Amino acid sequence: MSKETLFALSLFPYLGFLWFIGRSQQMPRLALYGFYGTLVFVAITIPAGIYAQLHYQQSLANVDWLHGSAELFLTLSNILIVLGFRQAVIQRKAISHPQPPNNYNPSLPQQDLSEKN
Numbered sequence: 329m330s331k332e333t334l335f336a337l338s339l340f341p342y343l344g345f346l347w348f349i350g351r352s353q354q355m356p357r358l359a360l361y362g363f364y365g366t367l368v369f370v371a372i373t374i375p376a377g378i379y380a381q382l383h384y385q386q387s388l389a390n391v392d393w394l395h396g397s398a399e400l401f402l403t404l405s406n407i408l409i410v411l412g413f414r415q416a417v418i419q420r421k422a423i424s425h426p427q428p429p430n431n432y433n434p435s436l437p438q439q440d441l442s443e444k445n
Contacts, residue, residue, distance in 0.1 A: 339370070359412025365405030373398045 346363060349355040355363075376398045377388040388395050 356412035356416040362405045362408030369401040
């Protein structure tokens with residue numbers, strides 16, 4: 329099986345992955361955008377590889393400026409994924425461990441504000 333065929337076939341499981349995480353409503357929105365951004369990377373890489381082959385008679389990996397430009401989209405996608413999960417972790421921690429008010433000082437005596445009958 330050629331690498332091009334394998335590459336094309338690998339898109340189907342990835343599209344299925346995107347479909348499931350999009351429907352689950354549990355994926356952080358920013359991370360979901362990052363995973364979709366990976367498709368943008370693929371969409372950019374294919375014509376960039378064709379251009380490298382036709383114009384330079386080289387594979388994309390051997391044309392640094394073109395390869396780096398295409399890889400930029402993968403890097404941006406990865407950053408979105410990391411930031412999305414980071415944001416979700418921070419939000420989850422804030423919910424499970426609420427912070428005391430800014431004026432809270434445990435060394436000072438606290439006033440009991442509960443109603444007494």
